[in-house]
Each structure stands twice: as structure tokens, then as C-alpha cells.
């Protein structure tokens with residue numbers, strides 16, 4: 187079983203394990219267009235963004251048509267993902283010969299094997315595709331912005347990034363030959379006789395919309411993409427929102443009380459802003475902050491629905507990320523949710539302060555909390571330097587991380603100059619020093635050249651963290 191896990195883990199994180207895919211992110215165009223963030227201090231982070239954009243764009247474009255298995259409707263245009271912990275039990279179905287994969291799907295009951303990831307999950311890799319796509323739409327527009335002001339950071343012109351991102355958006359959501367139908371009826375599909383139905387938890391598969399919204403709003407604000415350019419994706423959003431509002435799977439997901447609910451609201455509010463329905467987005471976010479959020483933070487700052495889980499450090503960070511993303515979406519449309527307290531009297535900053543006090547357990551990485559701590563430091567200030575000191579104590583390369591570009595102003599703890607000096611290479615030939623990783627091991631001083639064995643070990647470790655984080659996020 188061990189080897190299967192490793193194979194699956196490596197397949198999941200693939201060649202770009204070096205860059206973390208944050209659980210979610212929204213950055214308003216006014217933040218990105220503020221020239222003060224393009225400082226010498228953020229130069230290493232700017233380079234990281236361009237490198238990640240290069241890496242991720244090489245995998246695209248993505249399409250639901252790419253998967254090698256079909257949903258029950260027989261058309262690949264329908265999004266499909268499988269429940270990751272479920273395995274077929276063919277022992278009592280009475281077959282006298284081996285069954286084909288397709289026969290297994292509909293003949294053998296699928297039973298849960300706790301913690302055992304079924305690698306056939308990736309046969310229907312629409313979830314991997316959409317996650318990569320959303321990162322591309324987050325970072326490629328940022329690369330365009332950065333290069334507009336500093337072309338020396340890439341051999342590609344800014345338009346290389348914005349065109350590829352727009353093309354990828356259109357391939358996934360707009361072009362009739364390759365586009366996804368606007369529903370998640372078969373997300374986290376439970377296979378087996380008579381079931382073949384998506385799960386409420388599957389709605390989480392598309393929780394990434396705030397990332398795409400970030401890139402789209404930036405490109406629109408810079409007049410790089412016209413209304414015409416994005417008309418197709420906006421139309422897609424208009425057809426999908428009613429599904430999110432009325433489908434029974436979506437309604438069940440909305441009615442959950444933990445991170446699943448938080449990410450549902452991220453998704454719906456971002457789509458409403460995308461289609462120009464700021465009123466609707468405001469109502470959605472108010473529903474979250476006056477509703478389920480009220481019970482998500484205890485008086486001491488703990489998030490009880492998350493810390494009850496097997497990986498509390500991971501889940502606290504994961505849910506806090508969704509809450510912060512919703513607070514940023516709200517701020518963008520003029521609704522201050524940052525200071526809204528839960529019923530216990532504690533709020534976002536208390537949840538961050540509490541989560542910081544823990545050490546990650548097995549399968550968890552300290553870095554899972556970095557962007558959230560940075561966001562809180564920027565929003566509430568860091569007068570005694572405790573947030574910057576915490577980041578520096580965990581990661582001497584934090585000013586090179588992707589989030590450091592937009593989470594400003596934030597102290598670099600005197601680390602940026604060294605990272606900028608060392609990170610001179612813009613070419614993307616394999617693992618290099620100074621790249622962000624998602625590692626919680628010590629060391630990482632970034633000194634000296636490449637270390638083959640260390641790099642392999644690190645990427646295996648990262649793959650396992652990726653597996654843990656990816657899989658845990660689904661339940």
C-alpha cells in the first residue's frame with residue numbers, strides 16, 4: 187500500500203511540487219495596481235510569481251474533454267471527479283469472469299476505506315485540471331503586470347502571459363468543443379450499483395473562483411482584456427450560478443457548517459462579482475458572516491469544527507483561508523467584514539493568533555498558515571513585529587513566497603536583500619534555489635548550489651504533504 191500512496195502522491199503534485207497551490211486567494215486590483223508593492227523588497231516574490239506562471243502555463247490548456255473516463259451521461263463535457271477514499275468490493279457480485287473498469291463502476295458496491303486514497307481518482311482528473319487552471323488565471327495576469335514594469339524578469343513579453351491565460355479560460359469554459367457544462371452533478375461521484383451520483387462535498391471542487399476573479403479583474407482594470415474578451419466566461423458564470431443556488435447537492439453543501447460552507451460562500455460570491463451582481467455578492471457574504479461564521483470561532487480563537495479533525499493545524503489554516511478570502515471579497519464591494527466577530531466575541535485576528543500557537547503535526551506544513559498570517563498582519567498591522575518574527579522563525583525565505591508580493595506592507599525581517607541577490611536566474615530549467623516550497627523542514631537557508639539527493643527527498647516529502655493536504659481538503 188505504501189508504494190501506491192507514493193505513486194499517487196507524485197502523480198498529484200507532478201513536476202511543479204516546488205510551488206504551493208494556496209487553498210484560495212483573492213486580491214483586489216487596487217492592491218495589485220498600487221505601485222508600492224513592486225518594490226525591491228518584493229523582487230524575489232515577483233520572480234517566484236513569474237516562475238510559477240511559466241510552470242503552470244506549460245501544463246495547459248486544460249479541458250474536461252481530456253479525461254479518459256466518462257461520467258454516467260457519456261459526455262466528457264460534464265465535469266467528473268470520484269470520491270477519493272472509496273474502493274470497489276466485487277466479492278459478492280457473482281461475476282464469473284473479470285469485470286472491465288466500466289462494469290466495476292456500476293456493478294460493485296464502493297466502500298469507504300478510511301485514509302486509503304484510491305489512485306484511480308486521477309483517471310477523472312478534472313479536479314487537477316481546474317485547480318491548475320485557476321492558479322494560471324491567478325498568476326499569469328500578475329506576471330503580465332510585473333513584466334509591464336520590469337521586462338528584465340522574463341524573456342517572455344507580458345502578453346505571453348495574459349494571452350495564454352485568456353486562451354486557457356476560453357478552452358475550459360467557453361469554446362463549445364472543449365467547455366465544461368455549467369454544473370457539478372458528477373463531482374465526487376460515488377460509484378456503485380444504482381448510485382452514480384455526485385456528492386455535496388464535490389461542490390468544493392470548484393471553490394477556486396476567487397483566484398480566477400483576481401486575474402480577470404486585474405486584466406480588466408489594466409485594459410488588457412476587454413468586456414468582449416471575457417464575455418464568454420461571464421456567460422458561463424451566469425448559467426452556473428442558478429445551479430449553485432438551487433441544486434440539491436449545492437444546497438446541502440451550503441448548509442454544512444465547517445470549511446465546506448466557507449468555501450461554498452467563497453465560490454458563490456466570487457462568481458456573483460464576476461457577473462456584475464455585487465448586490466447578490468453582498469447578500470451572499472452577509473449570509474456567511476452573520477450565519478455559519480458565527481459558530482466557527484470560539485472565544486479563545488479556536489475553530490472547533492476544524493480542530494476536531496485529525497489534522498487540526500491544516501484545517502484551522504484551511505478554513506481561515508476561506509474566511510479571509512470572503513473578507514477580501516467583501517472589502518472589494520464595500521462591505522467591511524474583517525471586524526465582524528463570531529458569536530463567541532472572537533474574530534479573524536483571534537483565529538489567526540490562536541492557530542499560530544501550534545506546531546504542525548505529521549502530514550501538515552507550517553507554511554499552510556503563512557498567507558493567512560501575512561493577510562492578518564497587513565490588515566490589522568504588526569506594531570510589535572510578532573507576525574513577521576513568526577514567519578521568519580518558520581521560513582527564512584518567506585519574502586520569496588508568492589503571497590509576499592501582494593501581502594504588503596509587511597516587514598521582510600531583513601531577509602529580502604539576500605534572496606534577491608541569490609535568485610538571479612529567470613530561466614525555468616528545473617528546481618532552483620530560492621523557489622518557494624511547501625516544506626516544513628528546517629534548514630532552507632538557500633545557500634549554495636543544487637543538491638540532487640536533497641531535492642529528490644524534498645520533492646517526495648512535498649508530494650506526501652500535497653497528498654495529505656489535497657485529500658484532506660475533500661472531506
Ligand SMILES: *[C@@H]1O[C@H](CO)[C@@H](O)[C@H](O)[C@H]1NC(C)=O
Pocket residue numbers: 216220221222594595
Ligand atoms: C498604496 O500602498 C501604500 C502602502 O501600503 C499606501 O500607503 C497607499 O495609500 C496605497 N495607495 C493607494 C492609492 O491605495
Ligand SMILES: *[C@@H]1O[C@H](CO)[C@@H](O)[C@H](O)[C@H]1NC(C)=O
Pocket residue numbers: 276281282283284285286290
Ligand atoms: C470479478 O471481477 C473482479 C473485478 O474485475 C475480479 O477481481 C474478480 O476476479 C472477478 N471474479 C471472477 C470469479 O472472475
Ligand SMILES: *[C@@H]1O[C@H](CO)[C@@H](O)[C@H](O)[C@H]1NC(C)=O
Pocket residue numbers: 197198199200201245248308309311314315318
Ligand atoms: C492532473 O492534472 C494536473 C494539472 O494539470 C497535473 O499536474 C497532474 O499531473 C494530473 N494528474 C494525472 C494523474 O494526470
Ligand SMILES: CC(=O)N[C@H]1CO[C@H](CO)[C@@H](O)[C@@H]1O
Pocket residue numbers: 246247248249251252357364
Ligand atoms: C494533456 C492534454 O491532453 N491536454 C489537452 C486538453 O484539451 C485541450 C483542449 O482540447 C488541449 O489543447 C490540450 O492539449
